[in-house]
Amino acid sequence: MIPAIDSLQRLVGLAVAVAVALLLAYLLRPRRRQVEVPFSGLWQRVLQRRDARSLGRRWQRWLSLLLMVAIAGLLWGALAQPLLRPQDTAGPVARWSTVLVVDRSASMATRDGQCGDGALCARFDEAREAVVRWLDATAEDEDVLLMAASGHAEVLGGWGSDKTALQRAVQTVEVTDGGLDWAGALDTATQMLRGRRGARIVLVSDGGLPLAAAPTATVDVQRIWVGPLRSPPRAVAAAAPLAAASSTVALDDLAVVDARLRAQADDPDRGVLTVRVRNDAQRTIAARLVVCSAADAQLPAEFAADRALRRLVEVTIPAGESLHRIDGLDLIEGRFAVRVEGREASTDGGAAWRDVAPWNDWGFAVLASQRRLKVLRVGSPNRFIEGALAALGRVDVVNVAAEDYQPQHWQAVARGRHGIDLAVLDQVDAPPPTGLPALVLALQPPADATASARLLSGPEILVRAGDHPAMRNVSFQDTNFDQVRVLAVGPLDETLAAATLGGGRSAAVMVARHGTVRRLDWGIDLLQTDLVGRYALPILLANAVAFLAGEEDGVSTPLELGRPWAVEAAVRGGKWQYLEPGQRPRPARQSAGQLLAASEIHGLHVWRDDMGREEARPSVMPASERAASVQRDGMPHAPRPRPPVRNGPAMAWPHFAVWLLAGLLALAGEWWLYLRRRTV
Amino acid sequence: MTEGAIRQDLFDAAFLGRVEQLALLARRMATSGAQAHRRSKQLGAGIEFAGYRHYADGDDPSQLDWAVYARSDELLVREFEEEQDLSVYFLVDHSRSMAIGPEGLPTLLDRALQVSAALGYIALSNLDRVAVVPFDQGAAAPMRAVRGRNQFYRLLRALSAVEAGGRTAIAASVADFVKYQPRPGLVVLVSDFYDPRGLGDALRLLAFRGFEPMVLHLCDLSLLQAGSYGDVALVDSETGEQREVTLTPALMDEYREAFEAFSAEIALAAREAAARCLRVDVAVPFDELVLQVFRSGGFLR
Numbered sequence: 015m016i017p018a019i020d021s022l023q024r025l026v027g028l029a030v031a032v033a034v035a036l037l038l039a040y041l042l043r044p045r046r047r048q049v050e051v052p053f054s055g056l057w058q059r060v061l062q063r064r065d066a067r068s069l070g071r072r073w074q075r076w077l078s079l080l081l082m083v084a085i086a087g088l089l090w091g092a093l094a095q096p097l098l099r100p101q102d103t104a105g106p107v108a109r110w111s112t113v114l115v116v117d118r119s120a121s122m123a124t125r126d127g128q129c130g131d132g133a134l135c136a137r138f139d140e141a142r143e144a145v146v147r148w149l150d151a152t153a154e155d156e157d158v159l160l161m162a163a164s165g166h167a168e169v170l171g172g173w174g175s176d177k178t179a180l181q182r183a184v185q186t187v188e189v190t191d192g193g194l195d196w197a198g199a200l201d202t203a204t205q206m207l208r209g210r211r212g213a214r215i216v217l218v219s220d221g222g223l224p225l226a227a228a229p230t231a232t233v234d235v236q237r238i239w240v241g242p243l244r245s246p247p248r249a250v251a252a253a254a255p256l257a258a259a260s261s262t263v264a265l266d267d268l269a270v271v272d273a274r275l276r277a278q279a280d281d282p283d284r285g286v287l288t289v290r291v292r293n294d295a296q297r298t299i300a301a302r303l304v305v306c307s308a309a310d311a312q313l314p315a316e317f318a319a320d321r322a323l324r325r326l327v328e329v330t331i332p333a334g335e336s337l338h339r340i341d342g343l344d345l346i347e348g349r350f351a352v353r354v355e356g357r358e359a360s361t362d363g364g365a366a367w368r369d370v371a372p373w374n375d376w377g378f379a380v381l382a383s384q385r386r387l388k389v390l391r392v393g394s395p396n397r398f399i400e401g402a403l404a405a406l407g408r409v410d411v412v413n414v415a416a417e418d419y420q421p422q423h424w425q426a427v428a429r430g431r432h433g434i435d436l437a438v439l440d441q442v443d444a445p446p447p448t449g450l451p452a453l454v455l456a457l458q459p460p461a462d463a464t465a466s467a468r469l470l471s472g473p474e475i476l477v478r479a480g481d482h483p484a485m486r487n488v489s490f491q492d493t494n495f496d497q498v499r500v501l502a503v504g505p506l507d508e509t510l511a512a513a514t515l516g517g518g519r520s521a522a523v524m525v526a527r528h529g530t531v532r533r534l535d536w537g538i539d540l541l542q543t544d545l546v547g548r549y550a551l552p553i554l555l556a557n558a559v560a561f562l563a564g565e566e567d568g569v570s571t572p573l574e575l576g577r578p579w580a581v582e583a584a585v586r587g588g589k590w591q592y593l594e595p596g597q598r599p600r601p602a603r604q605s606a607g608q609l610l611a612a613s614e615i616h617g618l619h620v621w622r623d624d625m626g627r628e629e630a631r632p633s634v635m636p637a638s639e640r641a642a643s644v645q646r647d648g649m650p651h652a653p654r655p656r657p658p659v660r661n662g663p664a665m666a667w668p669h670f671a672v673w674l675l676a677g678l679l680a681l682a683g684e685w686w687l688y689l690r691r692r693t694v
Numbered sequence: 695m696t697e698g699a700i701r702q703d704l705f706d707a708a709f710l711g712r713v714e715q716l717a718l719l720a721r722r723m724a725t726s727g728a729q730a731h732r733r734s735k736q737l738g739a740g741i742e743f744a745g746y747r748h749y750a751d752g753d754d755p756s757q758l759d760w761a762v763y764a765r766s767d768e769l770l771v772r773e774f775e776e777e778q779d780l781s782v783y784f785l786v787d788h789s790r791s792m793a794i795g796p797e798g799l800p801t802l803l804d805r806a807l808q809v810s811a812a813l814g815y816i817a818l819s820n821l822d823r824v825a826v827v828p829f830d831q832g833a834a835a836p837m838r839a840v841r842g843r844n845q846f847y848r849l850l851r852a853l854s855a856v857e858a859g860g861r862t863a864i865a866a867s868v869a870d871f872v873k874y875q876p877r878p879g880l881v882v883l884v885s886d887f888y889d890p891r892g893l894g895d896a897l898r899l900l901a902f903r904g905f906e907p908m909v910l911h912l913c914d915l916s917l918l919q920a921g922s923y924g925d926v927a928l929v930d931s932e933t934g935e936q937r938e939v940t941l942t943p944a945l946m947d948e949y950r951e952a953f954e955a956f957s958a959e960i961a962l963a964a965r966e967a968a969a970r971c972l973r974v975d976v977a978v979p980f981d982e983l984v985l986q987v988f989r990s991g992g993f994l995r
Contacts, residue, residue: 046927046938051917052791052802053888054930054937056956060948061939 081684092673111210113203117219119194137241163199165192270377287340307347348381393440398546402555436562451562468500473513499537701854746770780822781879784810789830793858796916808980829867830860868896878904897967907969
């Protein structure tokens with residue numbers, strides 16, 4: 015802002031006066047008494063020593079240390095900056111981030127709006143004008159996202175400060191004939207604002223929206239009314255319909271007993287949160303469930319620091335315990351916290367929410383895929399199983415050799431506090447621990463089993479129950495099995511895959527239930543099949559682990575599409591050929607290259623790494639076995655588009671040169687301090 | 695060095711009388727047996743028998759000991775200790791810092807001149823050769839050494855001509871002094887030694903050239919007490935450099951510590967060069983100062 019001329023003159027006059035006063039003070043300052051000394055060098059030594067002990071010198075040393083740290087940090091930043099630059103290059107940090115939500119529900123077509131010239135117009139036309147005026151009035155550095163909302167919310171313009179484009183965009187919006195999903199619109203807007211500073215939502219609507227649904231915890235919601243509520247009385251703004259009459263119960267009567275989270279069966283990216291709430295009061299209480307999510311938080315304090323409001327759900331909680339189900343939660347973050355808040359009447363007659371007993375109002379739920387499991391693995395070392403378990407990334411394995419395995423011991427341990435979740439028995443001539451879910455791989459049946467073993471040689475395997483959680487996304491197509499054991503299927507057991515040979519079909523993979531304990535039987539030996547080199551194995555094992563751990567809906571494989579799956583494999587020279595693009599197949603181990611061998615059918619390659627270890631890799635993965643390519647119903651899976659990349663903590667990496675320049679400046683400062691240290 | 699009038703303020707009749715007494719006292723101290731007589735390290739024509747050596751071409755045949763030849767059939771030459779007169783050089787610092795002294799008392803330079811005169815008289819009485827070499831940043835050509843008590847007035851005139859001025863550079867001055875290749879002898883360095891470069895180099899050079907250095911550190915201990923405290927500008931007497939400080943008792947304590955450390959450095963440098971070192975306060979009367987020199991030993995033996 016440029017000051018007025020008279021004030022500028024006053025400013026200059028003041029500056030001159032101050033300068034004159036300073037000059038006079040300088041001229042009239044008391045002169046020091048001069049004392050002649052024979053040798054000032056001695057005094058120099060004294061002052062130098064005193065200076066070295068002085069606070070200022072110590073401060074200089076600290077400053078020097080800080081500068082050195084700064085130099086290191088800045089130079090590190092300068093060098094690492096190209097590596098750390100995020101894929102999503104966010105623009106400059108905006109002071110405000112606003113989602114402008116324009117109501118385009120059917121009511122907005124009502125022609126009782128008032129346009130700029132005073133003429134009667136549709137409420138939506140008035141809303142358009144309001145949006146244009148609002149955009150004109152916003153600051154240049156305000157980041158705006160424009161959404162139109164009715165039954166669903168639609169983003170009209172992304173984050174950016176080009177107000178003209180947004181004004182053009184709002185002109186293209188038309189009114190729909192549906193209602194307004196206010197909660198959904200706010201949920202979407204809140205998600206868009208996550209991680210942004212100065213977040214707020216501005217709603218342009220004709221009113222009648224529940225205040226209770228506003229995500230007051232994290233986002234400021236402002237409203238621009240159009241239509242009859244253009245100048246809303248306070249009562250209207252504060253009014254909030256509630257499902258139940260207000261009551262003034264003690265708020266610590268409510269507590270979250272348990273919260274469970276699982277992915278939706280039809281959409282693994284969406285989750286269902288089941289909340290068990292206890293109401294100790296002897297009456298029904300109107301309340302709301304506040305659902306938050308976080309990437310890493312586990313505890314209330316951590317959620318308080320790093321959480322994002324995901325959903326506000328009004329509920330009526332009867333006395334005693336009740337279950338409440340919240341559908342459609344986006345599972346971008348798998349850690350959820352849910353809090354129950356009772357309602358009490360506010361002084362102005364509206365609704366107010368308060369939480370006075372935070373120690374028991376919170377419940378936490380972690381997505382199954384983020385839960386850690388402890389697996390007891392019995393059998394000889396088998397790199398395929400070890401590799402597949404390790405690939406899950408959430409399993410702690412306790413390895414026990416077959417000869418050391420005593421079912422009774424582990425049965426006791428399993429019942430103790432060692433926390434074994436499930437057992438994997440690979441070609442072990444002993445039953446799994448009683449009462450422990452188990453995956454049993456065996457060509458030979460256990461000694462105590464009554465069923466006789468029948469081995470099929472060179473069979474084909476068919477997936478019979480592809481919709482079972484243990485078989486989801488698994489295909490055995492074109493897989494070679496040297497031998498398969500025929501399983502004896504009981505009345506409650508379910509065959510998941512069958513071996514076919516000569517027209518007959520016999521169970522080879524099945525689910526067996528022993529009471530409430532689950533068990534999976536695989537009548538195969540992983541050393542006698544090329545399944546181990548295929549992507550199906552880690553998926554199959556991931557499904558098995560999830561199913562046995564009681565995760566009903568299964569856990570989709572943690573392997574991402576295209577991620578290499580590799581385990582070390584024993585190579586049998588006679589079975590493999592060396593394949594090289596453009597070359598004729600040659601016997602394995604005759605090549606000097608790293609690629610040692612390949613299976614004839616599946617493109618299973620065996621590689622040797624620099625350490626001399628050999629690995630089997632499905633370098634060419636059959637399309638039918640890509641994890642996300644097949645859904646349970648056999649329809650091609652269309653991955654849900656990821657939401658827009660969040661702008662994170664609004665930090666843009668400065669340019670390399672800025673880091674470098676800052677580092678050099680700090681270096682110069684440190685050098686100056688160093689010289690002072692030497693010369694004083 | 696010009697020889698002008700003798701400064702009466704320094705070398706008056708009373709001074710001369712006390713010097714005479716000091717000479718008698720010194721002679722008594724020298725012959726008391728406590729000190730050994732100075733012996734020349736050179737062999738030559740003397741009366742004190744030193745030993746035999748084998749005859750070599752060019753030796754004076756008259757020095758052959760024929761009696762020994764008759765007995766042992768070996769040609770041996772008798773050697774005697776050569777008696778030499780000692781050269782004593784007074785290197786007197788006349789830099790600007792020496793012109794300072796306690797109020798009502800002689801300055802460091804005046805005291806240095808008086809001490810040099812007294813010691814010079816004693817040396818002359820001992821038939822030694824004495825020369826005065828004033829120095830500041832460098833040393834002028836030494837005056838022609840005088841010998842005998844009757845030359846004392848020439849010594850006084852030379853000392854009277856010395857005036858304060860210039861900066862102290864001891865090493866350069868000593869280097870100048872040895873350039874004139876004076877006869878090796880005793881060098882008495884009389885100075886306040888306020889030289890940032892220290893004393894060590896000068897003493898090492900003297901010792902290397904065969905001189906026997908002696909350090910007489912004159913100091914004004916009244917400077918260690920502040921007249922008044924407060925803000926002052928300390929002006930270096932030689933460089934004119936100013937340094938603003940606030941004098942406090944604590945700062946003066948630190949200054950005293952620094953001065954003691956400085957004195958210790960001088961003593962250490964002297965010890966390293968095998969030189970005697972004596973620190974004397976300018977407030978001490980000159981005759982007492984001379985006696986201190988004698989008591990410390992090593993001036994004349």
